[in-house]
Amino acid sequence: MATLLQVLPALERGGVERGTVDLARFLKRAGHRPLVASAGGGLVAELEADGITHLALPLASKNPLTIWQNAARLGELMRRHRVELVHARSRAPAWSARIACRRAGTPFVTTVHAVYGGYDYRLKRRYNAVMASGDRVIAISDYVAEHVCEVYGIGPEVLRTIYRGVEVGEFDPGSVSPERIAKLQAQFQVPPGRQVVLLPGRITRIKGHLLVAEAVARIARDDFVVLFVGPDTPGSSYSAELHAKIQALGLAERVRLVGGTGDMAAALVLADLVLAPSIGPEAFGRVSVEAQAMGKPVIAADIGGLGETLLPATTGWLVPPGNAAALADAMDLALAMPAEARARMGEQARAWVREHFTAERMCRQTLAVYAELLGARA
Structure with missing residues (x-):
């Protein structure tokens, strides 16, 4: 069993958020201990009803000072909960998570959910680049994977394409x-x-x-x-x-x-x-x-x-x-x-x-990426 933390800005209703909840539920069924950190939102109650721990942090903020403060807060939470891998799904939380993971020597995974604009500008490109800095980088389509490879030079040893999935029980x-x-x-x-x-x-x-x-x-x-x-x-x-x-x-x-x-x-x-x-x-x-x-x-x-x-x-x-x-x-x-x-x-x-394109397939492939970094624990 591994303790696995996902971080994202908030848990309102949306595709990224739904994928986070789907993965947390899958990880729990698979015998792991999933945690989710965000600024909160409408899906928190759904997570907690399934016995999954939500950690409230102001991760939606893009303020550089808050990002640094969140890195320290995440580091403390990672120590307290003995987190073995962190998975970031958005840029501001990813910066905090990256800092915390580098300090702790914890594996760091990112999912690139979009082709972020402004990459022709140096500062914006630098801000966006955190999503390509994971020990493994997941792209949600081949189109996104090609962009990440071309713009950030990420090679196949790090980059993985995993399509987003839907719950076929709900969409039936x-x-x-x-x-x-x-x-x-x-x-x-x-x-x-x-x-x-x-x-x-x-x-x-x-x-x-x-x-x-x-x-x-x-x-x-x-x-x-x-x-x-x-x-x-x-x-x-x-x-x-x-x-x-x-x-x-x-x-x-x-x-x-x-x-x-x-x-x-x-x-x-x-x-x-x-x-x-x-x-x-x-x-x-x-x-x-x-x-x-x-x-x-x-x-x-x-x-x-x-x-x-x-x-x-x-x-x-x-x-x-x-x-x-x-x-x-x-x-x-x-x-x-x-x-x-x-x-x-x-x-x-x-x-x-x-x-x-099932949620089950998406989750199994994501767990396989974790296993690349954690070995038998995942």
């Missing part, structure tokens, strides 16, 4: 009750008899909402509705621009912003087609994977790590980023698919996710 169409689906239909005010096209994700420019509106305007058929499902920032300039675009194109009945949901699995069951049309590089493509886990075909932009998440013409379609005409053609093709063909694509998508 058979686990979603009709009541949950009916509740969302009412909440989203889905018109009867319409196919549903879903774009999950926060309302930000990179997610491609404007591009989708342009694509919908090119499609002649009117038997579908597009739902933008995700939190919006009231008063944001992008949100205002998006609303204006929808009105200008006469799409108010075909494209709608419906807000966020705490039940994404049910939202995906409701969908006939899921979009991931990002206009800028994504490190991975969690939406694409979750949708395929639910047996839904996906149209994704072939950019960043998104292209690694599906099998073109088998589980979905890849389109050139920023190309409204190509997106419209793919949407038209998908919406015209016979039910049998769509069901077959859905089964292939579920099999693809079960083979490559």
